[in-house]
Amino acid sequence: MAECDCCGNEYDGAFELTQDGKTYTFDSFQCAIQQMAPVCPSCHCKVIGHGVDLGDRTYCCNHCAGQAS
Numbered sequence: 001m002a003e004c005d006c007c008g009n010e011y012d013g014a015f016e017l018t019q020d021g022k023t024y025t026f027d028s029f030q031c032a033i034q035q036m037a038p039v040c041p042s043c044h045c046k047v048i049g050h051g052v053d054l055g056d057r058t059y060c061c062n063h064c065a066g067q068a069s
């Protein structure tokens with residue numbers, strides 16, 4: 001059994017994700033997104049697609065990236 005780093009739920013189907021050398025355990029993709037997905041600086045939604053990288057920021061779409069300048 002592993003415990004989800006986001007909600008604390010114990011689930012034997014939990015999985016691990018590594019980001020910046022830290023490993024997290026999650027019981028669902030919803031929790032993984034909640035904890036790990038970048039937030040678009042323009043519209044503040046979670047970026048769960050490819051996103052648009054501009055400098056060190058990640059925007060959800062070209063529209064938001066275009067508003068940044």
Ligand SMILES: [Zn+2]
Pocket residue numbers: 004005006007008009026027028031
């Ligand atoms: Zn969870």
Ligand SMILES: [Zn+2]
Pocket residue numbers: 040041042043044045059060061064
């Ligand atoms: Zn956005």
